[in-house]
Amino acid sequence: VTLTDASQLTTTTYDYIIVGAGNAGLVLANRLTEDASTTVLVLEAGVTDENVIPVIAPFLGPSVTPDTPWDWNYTTTAQPGLDNRTYPYPRGRLLGGSSSANYMIHQYGTNEDWDRMADVSGDAGWSWNNMKQYIARHEKFVVPTNGQNVSDEFIPSLHSFTGELQVSLPVWNQTIDSRVIATTQQLAEFPYNEDISGINNDMLGIGWAQSSMVDGERASSSTSYLASANDRPNLTVLINAMVTKLLPINTPAGARTFRNVQFSDARTFSVTPSFQVQATKEVILSAGAVGTPQILQLSGIGAPADLEPLKIPVLINNTQVGKNLQDHPLLPNIFSVQGDLSLDHILRDPAQIGAAIAQWQANKTGFISNNVVNNIGFARLNASVLDQFTDPAAGPTTPHFEIIFADFWLDPVVPIPSNGSYFTILTALVTPTSRGSVAIQSTNPFDAPLINPNMLDTEFDITTMVESIKAIKRFAVAPAWDDYITGTVGTLSGTSDADLEEHARQHTTTVFHPSSTASMAAEDSNDGVVNPDLTVKGTTGLRVVDLSVFPFIPSCHPQGPVYMLAERAADLIKATH
Numbered sequence: 001v002t003l004t005d006a007s008q009l010t011t012t013t014y015d016y017i018i019v020g021a022g023n024a025g026l027v028l029a030n031r032l033t034e035d036a037s038t039t040v041l042v043l044e045a046g047v048t049d050e051n052v053i054p055v056i057a058p059f060l061g062p063s064v065t066p067d068t069p070w071d072w073n074y075t076t077t078a079q080p081g082l083d084n085r086t087y088p089y090p091r092g093r094l095l096g097g098s099s100s101a102n103y104m105i106h107q108y109g110t111n112e113d114w115d116r117m118a119d120v121s122g123d124a125g126w127s128w129n130n131m132k133q134y135i136a137r138h139e140k141f142v143v144p145t146n147g148q149n150v151s152d153e154f155i156p157s158l159h160s161f162t163g164e165l166q167v168s169l170p171v172w173n174q175t176i177d178s179r180v181i182a183t184t185q186q187l188a189e190f191p192y193n194e195d196i197s198g199i200n201n202d203m204l205g206i207g208w209a210q211s212s213m214v215d216g217e218r219a220s221s222s223t224s225y226l227a228s229a230n231d232r233p234n235l236t237v238l239i240n241a242m243v244t245k246l247l248p249i250n251t252p253a254g255a256r257t258f259r260n261v262q263f264s265d266a267r268t269f270s271v272t273p274s275f276q277v278q279a280t281k282e283v284i285l286s287a288g289a290v291g292t293p294q295i296l297q298l299s300g301i302g303a304p305a306d307l308e309p310l311k312i313p314v315l316i317n318n319t320q321v322g323k324n325l326q327d328h329p330l331l332p333n334i335f336s337v338q339g340d341l342s343l344d345h346i347l348r349d350p351a352q353i354g355a356a357i358a359q360w361q362a363n364k365t366g367f368i369s370n371n372v373v374n375n376i377g378f379a380r381l382n383a384s385v386l387d388q389f390t391d392p393a394a395g396p397t398t399p400h401f402e403i404i405f406a407d408f409w410l411d412p413v414v415p416i417p418s419n420g421s422y423f424t425i426l427t428a429l430v431t432p433t434s435r436g437s438v439a440i441q442s443t444n445p446f447d448a449p450l451i452n453p454n455m456l457d458t459e460f461d462i463t464t465m466v467e468s469i470k471a472i473k474r475f476a477v478a479p480a481w482d483d484y485i486t487g488t489v490g491t492l493s494g495t496s497d498a499d500l501e502e503h504a505r506q507h508t509t510t511v512f513h514p515s516s517t518a519s520m521a522a523e524d525s526n527d528g529v530v531n532p533d534l535t536v537k538g539t540t541g542l543r544v545v546d547l548s549v550f551p552f553i554p555s556c557h558p559q560g561p562v563y564m565l566a567e568r569a570a571d572l573i574k575a576t577h
């Protein structure tokens with residue numbers, strides 16, 4: 001059942017308390033309540049996702065954030081690598097968390113990404129060979145039924161059709177799609193990849209985006225894992241509940257126990273009145289890569305240098321909490337194109353958008369029923385460039401950068417001009433080496449933490465971004481674009497490395513993938529915030545299950561890896577108790 005107010009709780013004691021009804025949290029809520037004798041409370045600061053059209057309609061996904069009631073509305077600190085700019089840093093603040101606010105692209109990462117996690121943690125359970133079983137449990141592939149031919153857009157034999165989250169393929173073609181695919185036949189540098197999810201141990205090349213959607217609607221952890229479990233009497237989800245602190249129970253020797261959770265009404269933006277609930281087994285933080293370190297720090301688990309200036313007693317001294325933040329930098333590269341077939345003309349015209357939304361409401365068809373992006377690709381640096389660096393990729397077949405194709409002007413920094421037709425090829429670093437941080441700046445949980453992704457801080461990152469621009473410029477001169485692309489827009493016209501570096505520093509923001517702020521490390525290592533079984537080092541009764549535990553950001557869109565992580569975490573938790 002989903003409750004809206006603390007006064008509706010009928011008890012204050014549960015077997016498990018999950019903090020955050022997000023991507024990971026609702027997987028746990030479902031799996032842990034499969035046993036009818038296990039009670040679970042999920043505390044979520046955000047609001048409901050029910051009947052929120054921008055959340056449900058796939059093409060409207062980008063309007064769920066930033067600066068809305070469904071977003072935490074964070075902003076980064078000034079980024080030295082980006083000409084000291086700041087930019088919005090969206091995080092979903094509703095049921096489903098960021099899985100309700102994201103752009104729905106669904107992948108699983110490379111086998112090398114997972115094998116590195118197993119190596120770093122010393123736990124072979126995180127290896128690809130073991131983690132594959134969780135894709136089968138998680139995924140419910142849905143082939144579009146609108147007549148779209150998707151036979152060579154994915155490899156059916158590798159996918160699961162029986163799991164929880166619906167994953168599908170494009171149901172509406174953009175003008176550029178056939179040209180993108182034609183380019184894969186014209187240029188050997190950009191081969192066609194028949195299944196871009198990573199499931200076939202190969203993410204290199206260009207393929208059709210798989211998205212978490214079904215029948216013209218978004219599929220999130222809320223519409224899948226929660227929807228199929230919410231009528232269980234042993235599951236309680238409380239929205240509008242802002243967790244403000246974990247309270248320690250002092251144990252005489254060894255680890256401190258954290259099974260008590262304090263929260264307040266998120267609608268009041270006030271820590272009083274406060275409520276307390278207790279877990280008899282475990283508290284699980286699934287508050288995401290910003291929320292989780294924030295709660296740990298507010299609870300006195302963190303670096304003395306972060307806590308002492310705020311007079312927060314250091315209960316667990318761990319200098320890694322909130323550190324190691326990794327994210328995928330995203331750079332829009334815009335070309336001007338012929339004619340008026342790009343989506344810009346529709347997106348500029350409220351009447352056409354209104355008609356398209358009405359069509360979607362009537363029968364879930366048209367471009368609103370489809371994701372904003374149909375094709376994505378991944379590539380590695382040329383060997384001659386890579387030779388200058390230690391390769392930060394998880395292995396020799398893991399990509400360094402991503403290429404994303406949009407049939408319209410898509411630049412989060414520069415708004416769409418009032419006329420013209422455009423084609424955007426976005427590039428994103430998927431193996432960045434820059435590391436940033438999340439740190440609370442006051443003892444008030446309602447104050448946003450300082451978020452510093454520290455983008456393009458390293459020589460590797462800026463070099464790879466420049467190389468990615470050169471790569472897409474090679475892509476754009478394939479014969480497939482001869483009668484379409486007319487020129488570059490703005491600073492993309494630069495030809496020297498210095499020009500392209502300036503273009504990157506002026507336009508880069510984020511693909512919204514913060515990770516690694518509560519990194520996993522081996523049990524006997526002094527590094528890391530959590531152990532390989534996701535328990536918080538130096539504590540009992542407390543685990544973290546969300547994207548913050550990945551020691552390295554996966555080289556793909558990360559919601560799939562989060563679902564896989566949470567599926568295994570449920571098994572680990574069940575095996576403990």
Ligand SMILES: Cc1cc2nc3c(=O)[nH]c(=O)nc-3n(C[C@H](O)[C@H](O)[C@H](O)COP(=O)(O)OP(=O)(O)OC[C@H]3O[C@@H](n4cnc5c(N)ncnc54)[C@H](O)[C@@H]3O)c2cc1C
Nearest residue numbers: 020022023024045097098102103104105243291547557559
């Ligand atoms: C705009 C956007 C676009 C994206 N596009 C894609 C994409 O196309 N494909 C992809 O794979 N990934 C995408 N991502 C990233 C992906 O959605 C996230 O990495 C992933 O969902 C994170 O899962 P999580 O469980 O770690 O955190 P979340 O899903 O963010 O869950 C955290 C939950 O905890 C709650 N919470 C936080 N603090 C508190 C507190 N103190 N008390 C109570 N509750 C709290 C939050 O409200 C939230 O519900 C995108 C993200 C965004 C924001």
